[in-house]
Amino acid sequence: MIKCPNCHHKERNGTLFCSECGAEIFNVIPDGVSEVVLEFIETGKKLRLKENREYTIGRMGKTQALIPDVDLSQYGAFQKGVSRLHAIIKTYPGKCMIIDLDSANGTKINGERIAAYVDTPLKNGDTINLGSFKILLHISDQHVTEKLCPV
Amino acid sequence: MGAGLFETLGLSNNASPDEIRHAYFDAARRLHPDANPSPDAANQFMAIQKAYDVLSNTEKRIDYLISQAINEGRPPVIAQAQFSIESLQAIPEEQYIYALLEIINTEEAKAHVLPTSSVCLVIDRSTSMQDKRIDMVKKAAYELMKQLRQDDWVSIVTFSDRAEQVIPPTRVKKSMLSDPRIASIQTGGGTEILRGLECGLDVLTQTSNKDTNRHLILMTDGHTYGDEEECLQLAQQAGDKGIIISALGFGSEWNDTFLDRLTGLSGGTARLVTSVDELRQFIRSQVASLSKVYACNLNLHIEGSPQATLVDMFRIYPDASPLPVDIQARLGNLPFNDRIKILLEYKIAPKLNEGETITLLQGILTMEIPTRKEPLNRIEISLRRTVREDQEKSIPPRELVEAIEKLTLYRLQEKAREEEAAGDHVNATRHLKNLATRLLQKKESDNLGKMVLSEAEKIQSGKGYSPEAEKRIKYGTRALLLPMAKESKND
Numbered sequence: 132m133i134k135c136p137n138c139h140h141k142e143r144n145g146t147l148f149c150s151e152c153g154a155e156i157f158n159v160i161p162d163g164v165s166e167v168v169l170e171f172i173e174t175g176k177k178l179r180l181k182e183n184r185e186y187t188i189g190r191m192g193k194t195q196a197l198i199p200d201v202d203l204s205q206y207g208a209f210q211k212g213v214s215r216l217h218a219i220i221k222t223y224p225g226k227c228m229i230i231d232l233d234s235a236n237g238t239k240i241n242g243e244r245i246a247a248y249v250d251t252p253l254k255n256g257d258t259i260n261l262g263s264f265k266i267l268l269h270i271s272d273q274h275v276t277e278k279l280c281p282v
Numbered sequence: 283m284g285a286g287l288f289e290t291l292g293l294s295n296n297a298s299p300d301e302i303r304h305a306y307f308d309a310a311r312r313l314h315p316d317a318n319p320s321p322d323a324a325n326q327f328m329a330i331q332k333a334y335d336v337l338s339n340t341e342k343r344i345d346y347l348i349s350q351a352i353n354e355g356r357p358p359v360i361a362q363a364q365f366s367i368e369s370l371q372a373i374p375e376e377q378y379i380y381a382l383l384e385i386i387n388t389e390e391a392k393a394h395v396l397p398t399s400s401v402c403l404v405i406d407r408s409t410s411m412q413d414k415r416i417d418m419v420k421k422a423a424y425e426l427m428k429q430l431r432q433d434d435w436v437s438i439v440t441f442s443d444r445a446e447q448v449i450p451p452t453r454v455k456k457s458m459l460s461d462p463r464i465a466s467i468q469t470g471g472g473t474e475i476l477r478g479l480e481c482g483l484d485v486l487t488q489t490s491n492k493d494t495n496r497h498l499i500l501m502t503d504g505h506t507y508g509d510e511e512e513c514l515q516l517a518q519q520a521g522d523k524g525i526i527i528s529a530l531g532f533g534s535e536w537n538d539t540f541l542d543r544l545t546g547l548s549g550g551t552a553r554l555v556t557s558v559d560e561l562r563q564f565i566r567s568q569v570a571s572l573s574k575v576y577a578c579n580l581n582l583h584i585e586g587s588p589q590a591t592l593v594d595m596f597r598i599y600p601d602a603s604p605l606p607v608d609i610q611a612r613l614g615n616l617p618f619n620d621r622i623k624i625l626l627e628y629k630i631a632p633k634l635n636e637g638e639t640i641t642l643l644q645g646i647l648t649m650e651i652p653t654r655k656e657p658l659n660r661i662e663i664s665l666r667r668t669v670r671e672d673q674e675k676s677i678p679p680r681e682l683v684e685a686i687e688k689l690t691l692y693r694l695q696e697k698a699r700e701e702e703a704a705g706d707h708v709n710a711t712r713h714l715k716n717l718a719t720r721l722l723q724k725k726e727s728d729n730l731g732k733m734v735l736s737e738a739e740k741i742q743s744g745k746g747y748s749p750e751a752e753k754r755i756k757y758g759t760r761a762l763l764l765p766m767a768k769e770s771k772n773d
Contacts, residue, residue: 132375138716145378145630147366147683148690150697151713153720155687157366157678187719197715197735216722232722248725 136183154185167222168269171206172258180222187232188261189217203264212236212262220253226270227253236262287333287346295347296361296664299338300368306334348388351661357651359387359577359616361663364679366686369670372636376629378593381642381665382682383624391574391618395653399497399572400435400451400489401426404482405467406502407440412469415532419501422561423464429569430454435489438464441478442471451489473504476513479527483520493652495575495615496525497550497568500541503532510540514547521548521612524579524650530555530564534749538756542604549580549612551601554757556750571600571617577649577659580613580622585644589631592643598685599623602763616649625685626665634669641666685763691720692759695734698741699752707741714738717759730758 132141137154147157167180178201180186189199190208192215201220203213214234221228231238233247239260245251253259255270288295291305312318313327336342347360366380403426405411405419423438430436431454438449448463478500486496498520506513517527528550529541541552555561584592586609595605597613599622605611613622628642643665651659694717702710715738721731737751 143376143378143629144371144373145367145380147380147678147686150690150693152716153687153690153694157683197718197738219723230723233725233728248723248728 137185166269166271167220167227168271169201169220169259170267170269171203172265172267174206176206180220180227182222182224184222186220186222187216187218188220189213189215191215203261206264208261208264211264213264214262217261221250227268229253229259234261287336290329290333291337294666296363296666297337298363298365298368299340302334302337306330306338344386344388348386355656356661357577357649357654357656357659358389359385359647359649359661361385361647361661363665364682365665365667366678366682367667370630370634370640370667372634372669372671374632376632379590379628379630379642379667380678380682380686381626381628382598382679382685383626383643383663383665385580385613385616385622385624385647387576387616387619387621389576389618391576396573397493397495397575397578397652398433398435399430399495399569400437400486401430401569401572402437402439402451402482402486402496402498404445404478404498404500405438405440405448406442406473406475406478406500406504407467407469408442408471408473408504409469410473410503410535411532415503416467416469418532418555418558418561420464420467421558422501422565424459424461425562425565426569427454427458427461429566431573434573435494437482437485437489439478439481439485440467441474441481442469443474443477444471445477445481447481447485451485473502473506474509475500475502475506476509476516478502479513479516483516483525486525487523495572495578496523497572498525498527499565499568500527500529500544501532501555502529502536502541504535505537506540513540513544517544517547521579521581526550526614528552528568530561531753534753538753543606546603546606547612549614551597551603554753556754571615574617574620575615576618576620576653577616577651578614580616580647580649582611582613582663583646583648584609584611587641587644589634589640590642591629591631592626593629594627596625596689596763597622598625598763599765602760613647623685625682625689636669636671638669639666640669681765688759688762691717691762692756694720695755695759699747699756702741702747707744711738711742714741721759727758727762730755730762733758 133144133156134141135149135154135156138152140149140151149156169178186200188201190204190213191198191202216232217234218232218238219230228250230250231245231247237244241258253268257268259266259268293305309330313323315324336346348358351360352358362384364382371377403423434454435451436454437451439445440448482498486498520527527545527548529545529552531554545552592607595607597603597605616622645663646660647663648660694713698710698713714734718731718735718738721727721734733751734755737747
């Protein structure tokens, strides 16, 4: 049996995509020790992301069915122009990618607007702008000792 | 071309690109002049170079296989397959393997050998088809007249509780572009599909001719009651005669599961129609593919294997249609210089032994080729994989991965529908949300994703699917399987 890294559903050997959530499962790399941390610049809040996962980022609406994995509504996301489903961050050991989901106000990496629906690689120290919501990205090989809020 | 390039490398004719590469490097190491000074080795080294040059290139390999088929008196049609894994794992549990089977013809179409087509439109004229729907159907009928060539046959049958021939089999003429018999079709009555099918097939049998491709296009918006089994039997018989049945569904009331089965039995396809443009496009593509048929009535006879169970079979090109898992699969027509692609999913029995060879498919593909006199137009297709303990981690072929990714989405949708039908709103909602998340990640499926999301909300609040959206999602996710104007080249 193999376990889907996204939703932990068990699948038979040889399966290429998870039958529960549709995630790719044939290229799963075992968990390493590197860490991906999102720091919300204005509040200093930090969020640790697990490896080999996909996180949808956005804000929860009152009548919305799809809750983003990373919900920024409590950090003033609405005022800062974050879309409900703004972007996806995919994490791999030691690296990650961001995909803008054709958000209303766009996504910028270090001030440069990225194209929608395209996997854009991120590196340690990048600033991500979701509308005008700023996130600083930390990718490290060591464990971060600071207190982190759970996902 | 030299005899037996595959044999030169010690391979069978259906060796995969990876196996070819491995065999070549193994042989090259052994026979390289630096390592092996004998003159014999030098000659063999030259031979494997030449073999690898041809076999490692997709186009050259296909040309080689076709030329070999012609030399041996077989039709110039070849089958080749790609697999999700190079070799099966020697593990104590069950495993899955996927194969993408392609049936390829490389002959260019020549005007004088193109077959004539005979198309019969079978139109549901029940009361519910009135106004907009029947208008769309009439436009489709005129489009058909426009697309067919002068020598082609056309016929139109309408049905409600009974069926009548509106236009008996006729050679297409310019004047039919404004045929008043189409304009005067009136709606009224129920939907008895069996009546329409019987009449349509009867009409098509009248144009029976060895060089004519016969196609029935059913257009309906309703359920048929009590005659489903008889309809399926008819479809099976139509398939045996080489008549393909396609179906177009209007609105939300028609039985898509039934029409999928009905069309699948004869090698056709079922679709949801949402606009006149879509309908015209369908007619155009159907007529275009009928007009350049090389081989028709392709039928894959499948022999079972004790260790490999065929779980699912899906045609993903030229159209996306589930194929009934049975001892034979109707694959439709193979046009000149084109291909048919089938995705196969196998469940493999547990406890395989290292070195053992597992047969996934031992099949015979039969077909009718109007331009070939030989009676035996058949090719053998055998898909096998060896079991290996030490797996080399290889990346599955991209085309196969993409097809399975899309199939997974289609199945998520199927799962949600079944759950919702059984009253399990919680799981239906969850699966639709998961599906939406996937669809929203790609531009081409963004709109579909939004629709799925809004349906998930409706289901969550207990309102159920909105009419038509359920089918739009089904046929929308299915259409994702089609390679969008993408070249079907690999390597």
